[in-house]
Each structure stands twice: as C-alpha cells, then as structure tokens.
Amino acid sequence: MTRAWGLLFGGRARRRWIHLILGGALAMPYVLVGSVVVGPLTGVNDVFGSLPLQLGSFAVGLPLAAVTSLFPLTRPLEAGAARALCGIDADALAHGPARTRSERGRTAAWFTLHLGLGGILAGMSLALPPFAVTLVLLPLLVQPSFGGLELPEALDHTWALALSPVAGLAMLVALAACAAACGALLAHWAPALLGPGPADRLAAAEARAADLAVRNRLARELHDSVGHALSAVTLQASAARRVLDTDPEFVREALAAIEDTTRRTVGELDAVLGVLRDGDTPGTAPAPTLAADLDGLLRRTRAAGQRVTATVDTGRTALPPLVSREAYRIVQEGLSNALKHAGEPVTLHIATADGHLDITVENPLGPCPAPRPGGGHGLRGIADRVRLLGGTSLAGAEHGAWRLHVRLPLKGST
CATH class of the missing domain: 3.30.565.10 (Histidine kinase-like ATPase, C-terminal domain)
Structure with a gap:
C-alpha cells in the first residue's frame, strides 16, 4: 500500500506530473494556432465551446510543434527539464543542440510526445479535480443546511448519492495513475529520444x-x-x-x-x-x-x-x-x-x-x-x-x- 501511494503521489511522481503540465502549457500556443485553422474550416466561431473541436485544434497544433522543435535550443532545454523533473541520470541525456538529421528527428518526436501527453494530462488536471471534489461533497451539499441542491434525475437515488464520494475519490486516483503512467513513459523514452548520438559522444x-x-x-x-x-x-x-x-x-x-x-x-x-x-x-x-x-x-x-x-x-x-x-x-x-x-x-x-x-x-x-x-x-x-x-x-x-x-x-x- 505504501509503495503504491509512493508511485502515485511520491516526490518523483509529483515532479513528473509538473513536467507533464509544463508540456501542456507549451502546447497551448499551438492549440490556439490550430483553433484559427479549425474554426474557419468548420464555420464555428467558438471552437473552445466544443470538445471535439478542441481536440481537432490540438491535433492540428502538434505537427506545428514538431516543426518548431528544430530550433537549436529545444533539445538542451528539454533535456534540462527532463533531468530536473523526470529523475533521469545527467549522462543519459545530451547537453548540446541536435547536430544530425537523426538527432533532429528524435528531438521532434520527443517534443511532440511531451506536448501531446502534457496537453491531455493538463486538461484532465484542470477538469477532473473540481468535478471529483463535487462528487465527494455531494451528500453534504444536498442537505437542507447547505441549501438542498436539486440533483439530476440520474443521481436522485439514495444508492447513487452514497456512491458519489467513492466515484470522486476513484477519479482522483485514476488521474494520479494516468499522470504516473505518462511520466514513466516519458522517463523511459527520454534517453532514447534526447540521449547523445554518435556526434555527441565523439565531441x-x-x-x-x-x-x-x-x-x-x-x-x-x-x-x-x-x-x-x-x-x-x-x-x-x-x-x-x-x-x-x-x-x-x-x-x-x-x-x-x-x-x-x-x-x-x-x-x-x-x-x-x-x-x-x-x-x-x-x-x-x-x-x-x-x-x-x-x-x-x-x-x-x-x-x-x-x-x-x-x-x-x-x-x-x-x-x-x-x-x-x-x-x-x-x-x-x-x-x-x-x-x-x-x-x-x-x-x-x-x-x-x-x-x-x-x-x-x-x-x-x-x-x-x-x-x-x-x-x-x-x-x-x-x-x-x-x-x-x-x-x-x-x-x-x-x-x-x-x-x-x-x-x-x-x-x-x-
């Protein structure tokens, strides 16, 4: 039990979660550019009012992120963040910019993976906790002392009301598990995608x-x-x-x-x-x-x-x-x-x-x-x-x- 708690909420898991949220923050400008493309194509003015259109904007923005990852400072900055937050050995990652076509391709793959997983986890981290906390507190909120909130018909049952705190806690644990899994995935791929190539080793x-x-x-x-x-x-x-x-x-x-x-x-x-x-x-x-x-x-x-x-x-x-x-x-x-x-x-x-x-x-x-x-x-x-x-x-x-x-x-x- 203690080991499972450490894997989900320990110091390393929290740092990797922060690394993913940073990836989501980096993905936002590309999502905004993607919305500029998706909006006129679909004829919808409020792209962010629709989840499918948001995902479409995200899908359009990721290839743009891969192109901009060719900027020379991308690899050293991403490698530095991975060392500090993903718990990767310093010698396993390159220190300088990508020199060869293969290194630039691996850097683009890493940047896309980081922003893709980070964008999804950042969105989940913003949306799920308020909803999960509401479910945990729902039995209290329907009490007359709290104003007696009106429940949707699906929750207007005693058993649904009793299980809502369990569902809320399960959502929080599931979110932590997703963050831990994505953080472990990035830590696993970082040496392969950001590691030193033959030119780096020679230098x-x-x-x-x-x-x-x-x-x-x-x-x-x-x-x-x-x-x-x-x-x-x-x-x-x-x-x-x-x-x-x-x-x-x-x-x-x-x-x-x-x-x-x-x-x-x-x-x-x-x-x-x-x-x-x-x-x-x-x-x-x-x-x-x-x-x-x-x-x-x-x-x-x-x-x-x-x-x-x-x-x-x-x-x-x-x-x-x-x-x-x-x-x-x-x-x-x-x-x-x-x-x-x-x-x-x-x-x-x-x-x-x-x-x-x-x-x-x-x-x-x-x-x-x-x-x-x-x-x-x-x-x-x-x-x-x-x-x-x-x-x-x-x-x-x-x-x-x-x-x-x-x-x-x-x-x-x-």
Missing part, C-alpha cells in the same frame, strides 16, 4: 581527451620544474650545512643558488597555476629553454656540489622554440635524477646531427635509493615529451653507468 570524447592532455601537460610541467627545484634546493642546503664552518664562500654560493632557484620556480609555478584558475590570465613568466637558461641550470646544479661536465655542439639559438623548451625540461629532469640517485661526475652532451637533436646524460650508478610512495614520474614524463615530438628515448643501466639518451626531430617541430 564528449574529444573534450575529455583535450582536458586529459592539458592535465598531463600541467602535471609534467609541475613535476619537472618544482620537482627539480626541490631536489636542487635540498642538496644545496645539505651541502651548505656540511661546510658551514669551514667554507663560508661555498655556503654563500649555495644560498645564492637556492634564492635563484626558488625565485625562478615561483615564476614558473605561477605560469602553470594561472592556467588552472577559471577566468585567470596565465602567468607571464616565459617557459625556460636551452637557449635562455641552460647555463643557469648547470650553474644551479653545480652549486649543490655536483660535478657536471657539459658539452654543447649545437647553436642553441637556432633550435625551434618547441624543441628548445622540451629539451630544456628533458635535461632538467636528467640532471634532477642524477642529483637524487647518482654518483659523480655527471656528463651532459647535446649535439645536432642528421636533422635531430641528441641529448645524452650519463652518470655512475649510485646506491639504490629508498623507493618513494607511488614511485617517480620523471622518466615517464620524458617519454611523454619525446613521443609528442615524434622522437625516441632510451634510459637504463649500461656498463656500470646510468645513461639517458633522447633524440628529437628538428623538422616539423612547430
């Missing part, structure tokens, strides 16, 4: 892929810039602490390198986080490149006490900007890994040959470091950068040393 997949690409790029930038800076600052501070009393000049150089590293990293961090803030303008700090900051990167790495030998056999200013920027991050990550895990010295070789930029970072194998929770992401980030540029990368132990070799194409890197 959603492309949007997700673009969002994932941006997130991965930001993650790489944060890992390479902030991760390298923290590793360098940690080693610089550790080296300065060990020689604090014996080598003040080294301490001053280490502190200067820490200041320079943190200042540059804050600027890069602001540039990356600016992309994440809605409505914010991205930071203006330029992305570091081999041409602009390779010497500074080597100086800050050496300030931590790490011996780095660098050989550069290429004109850094002649590199394409994209290659120069990504190569800087690759070198930065290679040196960062050497700072954290490797022995000394570190050898860096950068050269151009056969239309490619070759980057090699080598260092002796150090003691196996303690594993970090979740593992590192540096080599994966390097592989992602290289793959996006169409290059190759190799990293691993070789003859008692750790070797990272990256080859990036120069042509087509725009």
